[in-house]
Amino acid sequence: MAITDGVVTWVGDERAGRALNPDAEIVDLAGAFVTPGFVDTHVHVTSLGLNIVGLDLVGVSSKDECLHRLSEFARTHDDDVIWGHGWDESAWDGAAEPTTAELDAAAPGRKVYLSRIDVHSAACSTPLRGSVPRLDTTAGYSAESPLGFDAHHQVRAAARDLLTARQRERARAAALDSIASKGVVVVHECGGPDISGLNDFREMLEHDHGVEVRGYWGEAVATPEEARDLLARTGAHALGGDLFIDGSIGSHTAWLREPYTDDPSTSGNSYLTVDQIAAHVRACTLAGVQAGFHVIGDAAVGAAVEAFGLVADELGGPALAARGHRLEHAEMMSGDDIERLAAWGVVASMQPGFDALWGGNDDLYALRLGPERGIGLNAFAAAASAGVSLAFGSDAPVTPVDPWTMVRAAVDHRTPGSGVSPRAAFSAATRGAWRAGGVRDGLAGTLEPGAPASYAVWDVGDLEVSAPKDAVQRWSTDPRSRVPALPRLDEQAPMPVCIRSVHRGRVVHER
Secondary structure, X not given: OEEEOOEEEEOOOHHHHHHHOOOOOOOOOOOOEEEEOEEEEEEOHHHHHHHHHOEEOOOOOOHHHHHHHHHHHHXXXXXXXXXXXXXXXXXXXXXXOOOHHHHHHHOOOOOEEXXXXXXXXXXXXXXXXXXXXXXXHOOOOOOOXXXXXXXXXXXXXXXXXXXXXXXXXXXXXXXXXXXXXXXXEEEEEEEOOOOOOHHHHHHHHHOOOOOEEEEEEOOOOOOHHHHHHXXXXXXXXXXXXXXXXXXXXOOOOOOOOOOOOOOOOOOOOOOOOHHHHHHHHHHHHHHOOOEEEEEOOHHHHHHHHHHHHHHHHHHOHHHHHHHXXXXXXXXXXOHHHHHHHHHOOOEEEEOHHHHHHHOOOOOHHHHXXXXXXXXXXXXXXXXXXXXXXXXXXXXXXXXXXXXXXHHHHHHOOOOOOOOOOHHHHHHHOOHHHHHHOOOOOOOOOOOOOOXXXXXXXXXXXXXXXXXXXXXXXXXXXXXXXXXXXXXXXXXXXXXXXXXXXXXXXXXXXXX
16 A cells, blocks of 8 residues: 555555655555544543543442542542542442432542533532522432432533643543543543533644534524534534433433333433523524434434424425434434434434443343343434434443444344444444544545545454354355455454554554
């Protein structure tokens, strides 16, 4: 492969390549495996970095362990706020959430913010709660239990304001270095007023790093003029990402058509009406801006589909398709939802790691929704078969930035028949992810002449051409067919290790 000025200019036989480029710098990869670089379509960079450099609660096995880690961190750090993330009570015996009193005892006098793994609720200490006026009158408030809905948004904002610019910068640098080390060269930062705040979002877009950041700002508009003004004020590339229509299944805030099985008193929460969703889509479409929404529950997906339908009736389906609008997560799409989204060219930006973490007959989805509803989530195969453009991401720090593990999760879906082939999963994390970010030249995400020189070099074991597990084989697995091979993705195979990441010809990671 020959690269000139950050662009692939030639691919082919080595002897011909050397003859055509006699003055080139030669980089011998000694048999390593080269792929297009990955693109992660949904991340929260600073939050991921705070986990790397701060209090990481991902994988803690019990509430006692969670509180012990908090106590040790408080003893050795004097930050204005203790920011932690990742506890998941659904994996603990007894499933008891940390209480306010327990946080106060573990870190006396300290302002503590500990977000649940889905970041839609958080356990917060009394001193932090006391910094938010009239918090006890806000939806989602509880004196002892973690805060959800609007109460969570308010206390998260208060905790975020206590982070210094230096803390945010250190966290961003750590996160982007880690992302590059995984062979990811582009990320889509999903910010918003209730997530990272405008200061952090602007700092993120100005941060000098080789990993490219495309910024999505989650705030609704009603007119094309508002859309253009919001882009100018924020520096965002698009108005979507975590523009919340609903919350999450784990925090009982995803908006459902029927109540939760483990809490029949609620069907979740909705943040936007169909009319507000339609107004945002209409405004962005007319302004030439990509729009999108955070949707998880079936009622939330249904509201988005209804709103897209209203705009399609008014402006026409091709006008919608030209913008490549997105739905983030889209975990509970019905067959009719899928068909309509495919017709309008709406991209589904989905997270295979969610199914690996919470899918199947016995884990969170089944607990919250019951087995029948629980196994129907994240229907990758149905969406792909209907023509929905898939793009895969991590929602880090909710699940790790680990693209090969993500690809494997999309193949080994815990509901038989819902997974996709290795080639389709890899495409959704490369070419499909570039397309989800508005690059539709047919080259980005490949290593063909004319494509950006954005690639990763891997130390791998065996390579193979794999047919889909749950569908008719559509291509030959014979090596003579020249179908591109991929690393083995079964559970026994070691995951590829990234040796080098390059974006537009610039080395962003070297092992």
